[in-house]
Amino acid sequence: MRDLDAELRRRHESHLYRTRRVVDGPQGPEMVVDGQPCLTFCSNDYLGLANHADVRAALARGLERYGAGSGAAHLVNGHSAAHHALEEELAEFTGRPRALLFSTGYMANLGVVSALIGAGDSVFEDRLNHASLLDAGVLSRARFARYRHADTAHLARQLALRGGAQKLVLTDGVFSMDGDLAPLPELARVAQQAGAWLMVDDAHGLGVLGEGGGGSLEAMGLGLQQVPVLMGTLGKAFGTFGAFVAGSEALIETLIQSARSYIYTTASPAAVAEATRASLRLIRQQPWRRLRLQELIRRFRRGAEQVGLRLAASTTPIQPLMIGDNAAAVAMSVELLRQGILVSAIRPPTVPSGTARLRVTLSATHSDEQVDRLLSALEKARRVVPSS
Ligand SMILES: *Cc1c(COP(=O)(O)O)cnc(C)c1O
Numbered sequence: 496m497r498d499l500d501a502e503l504r505r506r507h508e509s510h511l512y513r514t515r516r517v518v519d520g521p522q523g524p525e526m527v528v529d530g531q532p533c534l535t536f537c538s539n540d541y542l543g544l545a546n547h548a549d550v551r552a553a554l555a556r557g558l559e560r561y562g563a564g565s566g567a568a569h570l571v572n573g574h575s576a577a578h579h580a581l582e583e584e585l586a587e588f589t590g591r592p593r594a595l596l597f598s599t600g601y602m603a604n605l606g607v608v609s610a611l612i613g614a615g616d617s618v619f620e621d622r623l624n625h626a627s628l629l630d631a632g633v634l635s636r637a638r639f640a641r642y643r644h645a646d647t648a649h650l651a652r653q654l655a656l657r658g659g660a661q662k663l664v665l666t667d668g669v670f671s672m673d674g675d676l677a678p679l680p681e682l683a684r685v686a687q688q689a690g691a692w693l694m695v696d697d698a699h700g701l702g703v704l705g706e707g708g709g710g711s712l713e714a715m716g717l718g719l720q721q722v723p724v725l726m727g728t729l730g731k732a733f734g735t736f737g738a739f740v741a742g743s744e745a746l747i748e749t750l751i752q753s754a755r756s757y758i759y760t761t762a763s764p765a766a767v768a769e770a771t772r773a774s775l776r777l778i779r780q781q782p783w784r785r786l787r788l789q790e791l792i793r794r795f796r797r798g799a800e801q802v803g804l805r806l807a808a809s810t811t812p813i814q815p816l817m818i819g820d821n822a823a824a825v826a827m828s829v830e831l832l833r834q835g836i837l838v839s840a841i842r843p844p845t846v847p848s849g850t851a852r853l854r855v856t857l858s859a860t861h862s863d864e865q866v867d868r869l870l871s872a873l874e875k876a877r878r879v880v881p882s883s
Pocket of ligand 1: 598599600601602625627628667671696697698699728729730737738
């Protein structure tokens, strides 16, 4: 049998041990974490909707009407009028014929990829794709290839070399640990030339990018033709929970018939769907949240540059500060917390070895002063922590 204690000790020694912090109260810039009030820069609640009054009220109304649990899977009797209305609204929002709700983004990726390809097919993934897309590729049993990050020429060579009855290219729209955008127009062109389908996971783009919040695809002017499969999550900018896939009528019907992570699981609570409908309305009606976010991103980047902090090339609310060494990244995070600021240290295997970082995320609800406080805390932390 494995010696779990020894393995855990080694993990500790390499500064790779993961622990959880206990939060009390709703998401927001100021939170109580492990009993300590602090200013947070690590949530994916980019638009500040997770605790918005309209969203909370919709959740409460949904609870009154539907109760707490959905009772069964969507294909049995768990598919409520709220789920159905949300699917129609998401289809309209993304400009696609149909949308289908999944319980989580992780499950959506596993379900969609396995429903579309299998043994005898080939799947192609950006090296820095989210773990759920990589796992989906492996689980599908298709031949698996990873191309260099955002390197469309490398992808084109792999597509030309590999056979396979069906070919599927998978990419994040916005890379979750780097904040940069995938070269979607070029990926779409390369995929199309090779007769492959392109699927984009836009967990961090939807709600945030594009004038109307339509995400990376809206920002780059791409539709169903170029990107047949769009996946989005609802636990980030939408501030609630769950995920969806949007595409053609035939795609969605195929998923209902054969996506195992859709069929064999309980539908998420209908009240959550009501809450998401409220957040979708806010995303559409309040473009000022996106504009405010862009203002804060510019303020943070300008300030970071002035004090010589090493930021990644990102124009999104994900603004990683590159550190490199695992121990230094952890020490920086500990020092920031001592100053009352929570930023998480991201280490391998979430990111490649030697690229540990502080993953700063901004929200439309942060104030200018809070961003300035972060900048001076980072400057101070860098002086305290050697080799950061
Ligand atoms: C968060 C995330 C997921 C998983 O979504 P959940 O709803 O949290 O399971 C999938 N893909 C990307 C790129 C993500 O950032």
